[in-house]
Amino acid sequence: MNIGEIAERIGLPAKTIRYYEGMGLIDPPRRSGGNYRVYGERDLETLRFIQQARQLGFPIKEVAGLLQLWRDHGRSSADxxxxxxxxxxxxxxxxxxxxxxxxxxxxxxxxxxxxxxxxxxxxxxxxxxxxx
Amino acid sequence: MNIGEIAERIGLPAKTIRYYEGMGLIDPPRRSGGNYRVYGERDLETLRFIQQARQLGFPIKEVAGLLQLWRDHGRSSADxxxxxxxxxxxxxxxxxxxxxxxxxxxxxxxxxxxxxxxxxxxxxxxxxxxxx
DNA sequence: CTTGACATTCCCCTTGGTGGAAGCCCCATC
DNA sequence: GATGGGGCTTCCACCAAGGGGAATGTCAAG
CATH class of the missing domain: 1.20.5 (Single alpha-helices involved in coiled-coils or other helix-helix interfaces)
Structure with a gap:
């Protein structure tokens, strides 16, 4: 899936997705032969998570924290x-x-x-x- | 009155006052021999006006518009x-x-x-x- | 005469992206 | 094989409303 397609599916501008990558919210995806970003279903989930968190007003840095907690199965819900x-x-x-x-x-x-x-x-x- | 004094009296950082000058909200004041900005009572009034408008959430550009209306005695209150x-x-x-x-x-x-x-x-x- | 407080300009940083330019890439069509 | 159009790449600039800090200049007091 190229950036245009994932952008379309998620409802975010491609530019914003690149921005999130630059901010460290999403891992740099692998690249195609022509240096295009190639995304998978996991990226889709991550982006949806980020999108929801942003819609609740969490700043980028706190979204990063939430993502870490999300991935950390030993987290405490208190955090x-x-x-x-x-x-x-x-x-x-x-x-x-x-x-x-x-x-x-x-x-x-x-x-x-x-x-x-x-x-x-x-x-x-x-x-x-x-x-x- | 130097910028520090007017800043103190009005309750705004000196930096903000210079910024407003750069944005065209206040006229560049005259300068002292040592190139210091010298303010008078009129500047105090203008800055107070700006401060109030900002506190009501008007963006800088609209504050500029309000200032113009304020000074224009032929304005209509509808504006x-x-x-x-x-x-x-x-x-x-x-x-x-x-x-x-x-x-x-x-x-x-x-x-x-x-x-x-x-x-x-x-x-x-x-x-x-x-x-x- | 020197010290300290204040002033000046300058440029970078913030937040969360958006817009645009210049240049590849890829596919379809002629 | 050339060409055209769209998609993708990077990079740089811009928005609001200032804030931080450096390098330098000025002023008043001791």
Missing amino acids: VHRLAVERMRQIDLKIAELQRMRRTLETLVERCHGDERPDCPILDELAGGNIG | VHRLAVERMRQIDLKIAELQRMRRTLETLVERCHGDERPDCPILDELAGGNIG
Whole structure:
């Protein structure tokens, strides 16, 4: 299977697959006579794992850690658990930050009439210096 | 006022202030004899405006737009309103995405006992290929 | 006069890829 | 056998929003 085909099957750009290889997430596959990367079913599984982990927001380095744990049959599930809990915590922090922004914006937007007149509480508050 | 002082007063690293200058958000200030940047009270106001806008999640380019509107006394508040509403929409999208991740992670974390045993539903689902 | 704190410019690093150029490879068609 | 088109290769540059640090210059105090 060439990179185009595995990319198609997995739903990731070929470029991203090469990138993951460069980042050490997947082993360099063997090469064909014409120096093409040749993938097998195992690579497909690995890439799917990586894709899922990325979709859950794990950064590349943590995905590498998860892959190691995945392959290590002597792992303790506590290690995986820890990574997942920490990721959840990071996501919660981010959500909270965005919700703060959102609330402030909402207030400002409500107070701005948004017509052809120039006066605008949004700009006033931005200039004022202490919002929300 | 040197860059260190304005940085201190505003609560931004000096480096960030130089960066904003490079990005065209603030005009290059005049220089002292020793080639030091010299700021005045107006720069303080501008930087505060930028800081507030950044804290609301506006990207640099939109901050530039907001600054222009701020200075343009013939603006229509609708233009400002539009930018703010669009920013809110972007934030909502981001929040929704993070909440999807969060829910999935939560489910997985609950199902993983997280002890010294190796079996772990988190890894299983990552490998499985279709999560949440 | 020297020391220490501050300033300057410069370039590299981050994250997670994406875009594009220049150059092979492979297959089909003429 | 030549040619064309698509796929593949590597390499380099770019995005946001700065951060780190080197080499060098300036300023005020002791």
